[in-house]
Amino acid sequence: MSSSSPAILPISNPQSTVVPAPTSGGSVQSQGPVTTPAFRAFINHLSEYLRHGLSQRRPWAELADRTAFSKPESFSEATLRIRKNYSYFRVNYLAVVALILGFSLVSHPFSLILLAGLLSSWLFLYLFRPSDQPLVLFGRTFKDSETLILLVVFSVFVIFLTSVGSVLVSALMVGVALVCAHGAFRVPEDLFLDEQENVSTGFLSFFSSAASTAAAAAAPVAART
Known part of the structure; x- marks a missing residue:
């Protein structure tokens, strides 16, 4: 009975071999969430802009x-x-x-x-x-x-x-x-x-700054691909 127990150990090895597979194919992993950093930066900047604007309401x-x-x-x-x-x-x-x-x-x-x-x-x-x-x-x-x-x-x-x-x-x-x-x-x-109030808090300036923030967030991801 004790000699048959070690034979179960190799069964867990295929699970560990699946983990490094995405790292070897980095391009496949980055294809899906490439837009995530830029879009997340845009959403964060939008929420900060709205929060700052609502704080200035009368x-x-x-x-x-x-x-x-x-x-x-x-x-x-x-x-x-x-x-x-x-x-x-x-x-x-x-x-x-x-x-x-x-x-x-x-x-x-x-x-x-x-x-x-x-x-x-x-x-x-x-x-x-x-x-x-x-x-x-x-x-x-x-x-x-x-x-x-x-x-x-x-x-x-x-x-x-x-x-x-x-x-x-x-x-x-x-x-x-x-x-x-x-x-x-x-x-x-x-x-x-x-x-x-600062004129740069306008609607167009928000999109310019949001675009620069999104581009800066997407640059490291694009460089790795």
Whole structure:
């Protein structure tokens, strides 16, 4: 009985031989999660940007203070109020427009699905797709320029030839109208406008910094392949 027990030991050896197999084929292992570092860096930067932006919002009670509303005497005064109120309630205004956009898309599920598919196509087929892995669809390999042209054509089709464009435009018009109306009737004299916020916290600067962060995260992975 004791001589038969050592014969069981070699059975566990195939499990250990499976472990180094991915290390010998490093390219096969890196093909799947190559986009993970770049996409993770983009998501982390997006969450930090949203957290930083929401921390700068003004109290909603101050936004809806009835005692601070009055009719502007002229159009120039109304535009001046809008500029001052926007610089002070910028995060609140953007949140209101985002809520209106979200409600409009939720109330139109087909437009929401099309827009989500469009954004996913740009993210995973162009922005976060490794340059050494060409796009292959229906057995045909597409270059980066051809992929960009396909995405542009698909974007034009989704935005201008479906209901997505009308939903987005109508929601933005309603949001901008509400923001302008509030900014024109809100008296900004009692607002502390001395604190000027950095202009680089805009929407376009976020994408530029996010793209650089994603490229920096994807560079070590691409170098190993």
